Amino acid sequence: MNPSVEKSVNAMLDGVPKGVLHPASGEQKFSLQRYAPSSEAGSFVQHYWIVRWDLRGQEPYRQTVIAHPNVNLVFEKNGTRIYGVGRSTTVRLVQDHGWVIGIKFKPGGFYPLFGAPVSRLTGRSIPLEDVFGVDSAPLEEKILQAPDDQEMVSRVETFLTPHLPSPDPNAALAHELVTAIRDDRNVIKVEDAVSLSGMNKRTLQRLFDRYVGISPKSVIQRYRLQEAAVRIDRGDVTDWLELSSELGYYDHSHFIRDFRSVVGMSPEEYRQKK
Incomplete structure (x- = not known):
């Protein structure tokens, strides 16, 4: 080696x-x-x-x-x-x-x-x-x-x-934006990612389609739900409304729908299966 x-x-x-x-x-x-x-x-x-x-x-x-x-x-x-x-x-x-x-x-x-x-x-x-x-x-x-x-x-x-080819600056940009979405809880909708990137919405969507493979909306949703699952697995959740708010969901029912659509069960069902 x-x-x-x-x-x-x-x-x-x-x-x-x-x-x-x-x-x-x-x-x-x-x-x-x-x-x-x-x-x-x-x-x-x-x-x-x-x-x-x-x-x-x-x-x-x-x-x-x-x-x-x-x-x-x-x-x-x-x-x-x-x-x-x-x-x-x-x-x-x-x-x-x-x-x-x-x-x-x-x-x-x-x-x-x-x-x-x-x-x-x-x-x-x-x-x-x-x-x-x-x-x-x-x-x-x-x-x-x-x-x-x-x-x-x-x-x-x-x-x-x-x-390995030569580094691609757009690839580096895509990685930076995905990382920023992951780390910044204030990014909760596509418009937030647009502001973060300085691009217009269509340009950002094309960048993600070409370099990431899924939309900015999907990236945001996955990272927030990953964090929700971590919190549930650690036993840190005592109030679903509080958790959904901390993850940037203004509508608690929207959080439950997103969690169910990705994980296949509600947050409460997920907790009970531990």
């Missing part, structure tokens, strides 16, 4: 990411580790993630995640594919035993490699070959047979680095 990659791999990112529903249950079924990219890949890659599980003799487990606005390239035995942004939630069936490694691209970070609107991938997946022009089978075997996480990440970066 070259020194720059080794340094980045050792900068492991701790904690369960937002959007993993009922994480306490999932932590009993699988392990998730995240690793920062090298500086060269960092313009495009948010992080690498590795999931390992051993459920031999146990029932399969279904993990649901509120989909993030990121494209993922997942190396999995006999199933390596590029996954576009999910339309609401994504579900992973964990069974038997195994491991996978994924590249989570930054919002906007996959477009320079794809060269077409990322919205074309939304809600679907495509073979690795369609973008990178290489046979995935031997690459998949080489990466997944690495002796440890560090070497697995190193092999992924060795594959990815020669394919």
Whole structure:
């Protein structure tokens, strides 16, 4: 492993990411580790993630995640594919035993490699070959047979680095805007994102369609509902009206409708299923 990659791999990112529903249950079924990219890949890659599980003799487990606005390239035995942004939630069936490694691209970070609107991938997946022009089978075997996480990440970066194009300023802008939406609770509707960006509404929507894959409205909604799920899972919620207000919902019923439309149940039903 070259020194720059080794340094980045050792900068492991701790904690369960937002959007993993009922994480306490999932932590009993699988392990998730995240690793920062090298500086060269960092313009495009948010992080690498590795999931390992051993459920031999146990029932399969279904993990649901509120989909993030990121494209993922997942190396999995006999199933390596590029996954576009999910339309609401994504579900992973964990069974038997195994491991996978994924590249989570930054919002906007996959477009320079794809060269077409990322919205074309939304809600679907495509073979690795369609973008990178290489046979995935031997690459998949080489990466997944690495002796440890560090070497697995190193092999992924060795594959990815020669394919990286020049940085795209619009990709960087898309990432900055998505990050700002995530971090600023005052952004609760598209008009707020328009003000934040300094663009007109149509230009912002075109940017997100091409570089992110979903609309600004959808990005706002997902981040607010991810935060709601985290608060519920932590047991921090005592008043639904107060929570909806803190998340920027002026109408409590609107919050409940959004939560149900994405998660598939009401906030109270979600809490009771813990």
